[in-house]
Amino acid sequence: MLNVAVLGSGRGSNFAAIVKAIQEKRIGDVRIAVVISNNSDSGILEIGQQHGIPAVHLSQKQFADESLFAAGLMEVMRRHGTDFIVLAGYMKRVPTPIIEQYRNRIINIHPALLPKFGGTGMYGMRVHEAVIAASEKTSGATVHFVDEEYDRGGVVLQKSVAVAFDDTPETLASKVLNIEHELLPEALRLFAEGKVHRDVIAVH
Numbered sequence: 001m002l003n004v005a006v007l008g009s010g011r012g013s014n015f016a017a018i019v020k021a022i023q024e025k026r027i028g029d030v031r032i033a034v035v036i037s038n039n040s041d042s043g044i045l046e047i048g049q050q051h052g053i054p055a056v057h058l059s060q061k062q063f064a065d066e067s068l069f070a071a072g073l074m075e076v077m078r079r080h081g082t083d084f085i086v087l088a089g090y091m092k093r094v095p096t097p098i099i100e101q102y103r104n105r106i107i108n109i110h111p112a113l114l115p116k117f118g119g120t121g122m123y124g125m126r127v128h129e130a131v132i133a134a135s136e137k138t139s140g141a142t143v144h145f146v147d148e149e150y151d152r153g154g155v156v157l158q159k160s161v162a163v164a165f166d167d168t169p170e171t172l173a174s175k176v177l178n179i180e181h182e183l184l185p186e187a188l189r190l191f192a193e194g195k196v197h198r199d200v201i202a203v204h
């Protein structure tokens with residue numbers, strides 16, 4: 001059984017897709033132990049509450065420095081028996097002690113085909129704007145391990161989608177989001193079934 005902590009900052013549609021997949025028994029042996037957000041108004045906390053999942057607002061701003069924040073985060077995860085972390089639209093840096101403690105047990109979803117269109121500053125609509133500006137014929141979503149460098153951990157799963165000649169960043173974002181909603185639950189299923197090699201090398 002994977003006891004998963006989901007971290008997010010905004011809307012929470014990827015988290016909702018995971019909850020749905022668990023309810024529909026498309027992924028077995030996964031329990032959402034806690035949902036954590038740096039943003040008290042985020043949809044992701046609301047969705048957690050609606051489903052009776054412990055929902056915790058935890059932000060660096062509540063702590064004097066990053067190491068105290070890391071300790072606070074660690075304590076919440078420990079209290080909820082977390083053994084796996086999913087970043088689903090988490091817009092903040094994950095403190096290094098958490099990455100070290102959960103190495104190869106922490107994944108993120110990115111709205112492009114990494115290693116392209118990733119790294120510092122590549123988030124949200126900026127990703128889709130860059131894909132269109134580069135006249136790419138395909139884009140997609142990537143689930144990857146999280147390490148100390150943004151968007152560089154080993155790839156777990158990718159799925160692509162065609163970029164149409166008349167796609168705007170908004171239409172492309174919505175196509176990619178649909179793929180994300182399939183990909184993230186699928187990745188969790190693979191982890192829960194022990195089908196992912198934890199020694200995937202980083203993409204550079």
Ligand code: GRF
Nearest residue numbers: 011012013014089109110111
């Ligand atoms: C997604 O596009 C994800 O790829 C990115 O942030 C967005 C989060 O959306 N990391 P949501 O909060 O899951 O709806």
